[in-house]
Amino acid sequence: MIRIENVSTVFGTGDSRFTAVDDVSLEIPRGSIQGIIGFSGAGKSTLLRNINLLERPTSGRILVDGVDVTALDDAALRATRHGIGMIFQHFNLLNNRTAAQNVELSLKFSGVKNAAERRRRALEALAVVDLSDKAGAYPAKLSGGQKQRVAIARALATEPKVLLCDEPTSAVDPRTTASVLQYLSDVNARFGITIVVVTHEMNVIKAIADNVAVMEDGRVVEQFALTDLQQPGFSPATSIGRYLISDEISLDRADRKPAGRRLEGAHRA
Known part of the structure; x- marks a missing residue:
């Protein structure tokens, strides 16, 4: 349904040149829910906006339902976008x-x-x-x-045939997150709409996606199906993948020193 072929997106020129998406290829089956996950700055939102050309890639091709959207003129692109819905983080x-x-x-x-x-x-x-x-x-x-x-x-x-979701639950509380994801899941099941969800929250991906693409520094560094997570002994191949699927928060406390008295002194000052 969606085929991303060797897509790169570069912003700026000269010393200010920045590669947000770096030679990404990804195939998203019709009727599936594709998760794209990574930390802030990984390039995932830029890649999402490449799909409907809200951000035009510097190189590579993007095909939606067999149509190379990167090759369309303005009028044809506007018409094609009618079949690509988008949900933003802050509602708009x-x-x-x-x-x-x-x-x-x-x-x-x-x-x-x-x-x-x-x-x-x-x-x-x-x-x-x-x-x-x-x-x-x-x-x-x-x-x-x-x-x-x-x-x-x-x-x-x-x-639409495709629904792009850019951090759709980041602005709502956890209980509301479940409700929003349930509606997206129902829409996918009821209408067969292909959904792409970008997020930094692995619990969102675990709840709704069929497949996961992990991004780091503008590249897709790993892909796996959500069903793989249920297989005994499965572990993502990359350190970023392993970190993202962990539900735990881990802090390095080795060098931490008690600060209570120092804080009290600061209050007196």
């Missing part, structure tokens, strides 16, 4: 528009000219994420989880 809702109106905007931009049709499809999309009762609510009256569900509805309204 307009505060002066209701939930339904925010969803309708995506349909207006995708060329649906009939206002009644836009309204119908917006309400259908909100129903998918169980927000029919919030259609007339403004973002200020919605919780973080509800805002993200409106963002999911907005992405679904254009009936």
Whole structure:
């Protein structure tokens, strides 16, 4: 469904030149949920934005449903993007528009000219994420989880084949994270939409993804299926992979010295 071939993305020139994505190749099967994980600065969000050319790669090709999007002219690219929905970390809702109106905007931009049709499809999309009762609510009256569900509805309204999710749970609490991931999983199962999720949280990947690509310094350093994690004795091949799948927080406390008295003295000062 999505084929990334030797993609590199370079920002700046000369001494300020920075390679955000470095010769990445990745194949994402139709109807699957692909996780891309790595620390901040690993290049994962840039790679995600390469898929719909919000960031155009410096070199390489990206094929979506057999179409080389890197070879399209502006008009053809706009049309292709209608089939690629995107969910952002911080919702990107307009505060002066209701939930339904925010969803309708995506349909207006995708060329649906009939206002009644836009309204119908917006309400259908909100129903998918169980927000029919919030259609007339403004973002200020919605919780973080509800805002993200409106963002999911907005992405679904254009009936995409692909859904790109850039840190979709980073701005919500753990309980809301589970709810958002459940809706994404349901959308995948119900509509067969291919989903790509970028995150630095392994618990998100474990909950929803079929396959994992681990990124470090702009490169995909490891790939494995989530089912591999359930196999006795399986361990990621790279140190970054092993660290990311660990649920533990480990601190180096060897050189730590008691600081209580020093802090007390600081308060007196």
